[in-house]
Amino acid sequence: MSSPGTALVTGASSGIGLEFARQLAGRGHDLVLVARDRDRLTQVAADLRGDHDVAVEVLPADLVDRGQLGTVEQRLADPDRPVEMLVNNAGFGLKHRFLDNDIEVEQAMLDLLVTAVLRLSHAALGPMAERGHGGLINVSSVAAFLPRGTYSAAKAWVNSFGEWAATEYRPSGITVTTLCPGFTRTEFHSRMQVGRDSAPDFLWLDADFLVRTALADFDKGRTFSIPGTQYKVLAPLARAVPSSLLQRFQSMGRR
Ligand code: NAP
Numbered sequence: 001m002s003s004p005g006t007a008l009v010t011g012a013s014s015g016i017g018l019e020f021a022r023q024l025a026g027r028g029h030d031l032v033l034v035a036r037d038r039d040r041l042t043q044v045a046a047d048l049r050g051d052h053d054v055a056v057e058v059l060p061a062d063l064v065d066r067g068q069l070g071t072v073e074q075r076l077a078d079p080d081r082p083v084e085m086l087v088n089n090a091g092f093g094l095k096h097r098f099l100d101n102d103i104e105v106e107q108a109m110l111d112l113l114v115t116a117v118l119r120l121s122h123a124a125l126g127p128m129a130e131r132g133h134g135g136l137i138n139v140s141s142v143a144a145f146l147p148r149g150t151y152s153a154a155k156a157w158v159n160s161f162g163e164w165a166a167t168e169y170r171p172s173g174i175t176v177t178t179l180c181p182g183f184t185r186t187e188f189h190s191r192m193q194v195g196r197d198s199a200p201d202f203l204w205l206d207a208d209f210l211v212r213t214a215l216a217d218f219d220k221g222r223t224f225s226i227p228g229t230q231y232k233v234l235a236p237l238a239r240a241v242p243s244s245l246l247q248r249f250q251s252m253g254r255r
Helices: 015-026 038-051 066-077 103-131 149-172 207-219 229-240 243-247
Strands: 006-010 030-035 056-060 083-088 134-139 174-179
Touching (some): 006 015, 006 066, 015 030, 015 038, 015 083, 015 134, 015 207, 066 103, 083 103, 134 149
Parallel strands (some): 006 083, 030 056, 083 134
8 A cells, every 4th residue: 555645743742743643653654743842752753663664753843933943844845755744733822811921922822823833834735735635634722712812812813724725725635624622631731730620521532532533534624623522512502602692701711
């Protein structure tokens, strides 16, 4: 069977990105792993090479740093080493409300959740369109459907961008799927210093299930992937509720 090509995954050192790396390796993709922690990436790469017959490159980069982001853009655009699939996954959230956060931390979150997704997508889509095939999975959040602070606002950009790009690049043979996870067991909340009690048990998803569902939706060419029955019910509800009503709950969220 021919190789499905190389996939580049950002935030591949833990959580959802690590699970994407594992499942894509299981499908036979060679991989380029991006995150800041070189040691963790090196260990992940060794594990994946041991478990699957795939080539794995490690590309450590802080995607908030424009120079390091540029290195990843160059890798995506390299005509001699084509990347068939890009998973824009790296991200973090902020515990405090807008005015309680240092503005530089807010800027870093926007740079990672929006600017990195914009620039890496641009770098990847050009060569994919020329070749007439390729795929993007952008990891957003169900938070994108709610007006709850700057994290939600950034993820709403990812949804809007992905919905447009899916239609724009489908004729070029490119699938763009936007994954909207609900609460998922990863390092996301502990890094934010928020406990698992921040949401009831029934809302928590496993990264394994989340990614398996996302890849199945990607295979079907779906524009959005919203894994989990609970979120399949809640997400359209959030979209249907008038924004005037949603805004009444804003005081419970981040500002
Ligand atoms: P996670 O376990 O904390 O993983 C985050 C990944 O992003 C890590 O690999 C981290 O690696 C990388 N990263 C963070 N800052 C980076 C930077 N400046 N440059 C490069 N890489 C960076 O969290 P996760 O839950 O898997 O999050 C993945 C995505 O899912 C994020 O976009 C998040 O917004 C989204 N999401 C998560 C949930 C959830 O409940 N978990 C829900 C909805 C959406 P290094 O520290 O090594 O850089």
